[in-house]
Amino acid sequence: MVSSVHPGWRRVAAATLGMLMIAACGGCAMFTERDQVYMRGGALMRGGSPLTLRGIEAQTLADLDASDGDLVTALNRAAAHGADAVWFDLPAADGEPAVSQPMHERLRRIVFHGTWRRLGLVCRVAPAGPDAARAVAGALRDDHEFIYWVDADLDTVAAFRKAAPRLVVAAEQGGRLQIRRETPQPLADDQTPPPTIYVLESADDAVTAGAHFLIVGDNDATYAALDRVMADPAEHTEWTPDNAVLSDEERAEGWLALFNGRNLDGWIITGANKHGFAAENGMIVWKGRGGGVLQTQRRFSDFALRFEFRIAEGGNSGVFLRAPRTGRQSKIGMEFQIMGDYGVPAYKNGTGAIYDVVAPAQNASRPAGEWNEAEVELNGAHLRATLNGVLIHDLDLDANEELRYRLREGFICLQDHGSQVAFRNIRIKPL
Secondary structure, eight states: OOOOSOHHHHHHHHHHHHHHHHHHTTSHHHHHHTTOEEEETTEEEETTEEOOOEEEEOGGGGOTTSOHHHHHHHHHHHHHTTOSEEEEEOOEETTEEOOOHHHHHHHHHHHHHHHHTTOEEEEEEOOSSHHHHHHHHHHHTTOTTSEEEEOSOHHHHHHHHHHSTTSEEEESSSSSEEEEOSOOOOOOTTOOOOSEEEEESOGGGTTOTTOEEEEOOOSHHHHHHHHHHHSOGGGGSOOOOOGGGSOHHHHHHTOEESOOSSSOTTEEEOSSOTTSEEEETTEEEEOOTTOOEEEESSOBSSEEEEEEEEEOTTOEEEEEEEEOSSSOHHHHSEEEEEESOTTSOOOTTSTTOBTTTBOOSSOOOOOTTSOEEEEEEEETTEEEEEETTEEEEEEEGGGSTTTTTSOSSBEEEEEOOSSOEEEEEEEEEEO
16 A cells, blocks of 8 residues: 655654653653763763764853853854863762762763764763762762763772673773873774873874863863864865856855855865865755755854755755854754655754754755755844845744754854755855
């Protein structure tokens, strides 16, 4: 029997069923199971994938007086500057680290917000002796989403590990991961990172690709230095748009060409597959998995963006707006969702949605294989978007609890979601 149900409706039903299952199972536990960290051989893993720590200090995370908004802002700030992990100290009470009920609730919020943004989490504890280590480890023994940096002597580390044997412990002596306070040596492209976390006093020492590192310094200068070090070399070169493809009217209105129609000048393929996107016949075309995202060479804050897209039926892609350098770009910046879902009623994961947050006023997309014209304007907290001449968003980001903390500056990126998609006539007008 052939089903007459549109494939887009099947996706909606599957997503809804998944949410119901999460709610029925208590939500947080089911959500975090795939985000637990562990060691496989000498490799640090999260879920089924290797996890590399390129972390920076963010002490605000463990501040009980800080709001959830402060927590999210701190995580987003780290990702915006190129960190894909954060570390903080477990606060001390009466001279010893302690896990009170409010502190444990705070740790679970860090897990929720951090793993949702695909950031690694490192908690440093400094117990004075084995008894204190056993007490802290006993309170944390089921919190498998963190790497625990136990800053103590060998006997204290051993007591911590014995009390919570499944936790991933990093220490100068006796940990599953070794803490080393020195600059790592460069690795060859085919080398696996050793089970070592380097603690660095300077972001300039963080140039060794593949090594785990944590940078000391929760301040603007340290974050700026990390941003500079983690930038692709192309970001340090001047971007000169080729406006020959623009009309006289577009030039007069202040539009700039983000795509010159011939090659990917001004764009960076962030993934390992440097052939994942290509310029062909005046289009940017997705060619294969592994390209990561196709990212603009520079960041933008307030702008109007025009582009056309074409996607296959059932396909999935998107345009990231104000995206961070690392982390989950659709949750730290925003994603203008693109789906091959013509004819499906509007929903928050459908074409034109601000992904997973706000559905468009209507699904104004055209049938698969036809070109669609989109325009998105971001001006501070105001977002306005049209699709094929239909107004689909007119939003105050500050009025939305989820969107109010998203980045206000970042890259524009085209998503590799494993689907055939093409883009053309990409223009931007800084506001």
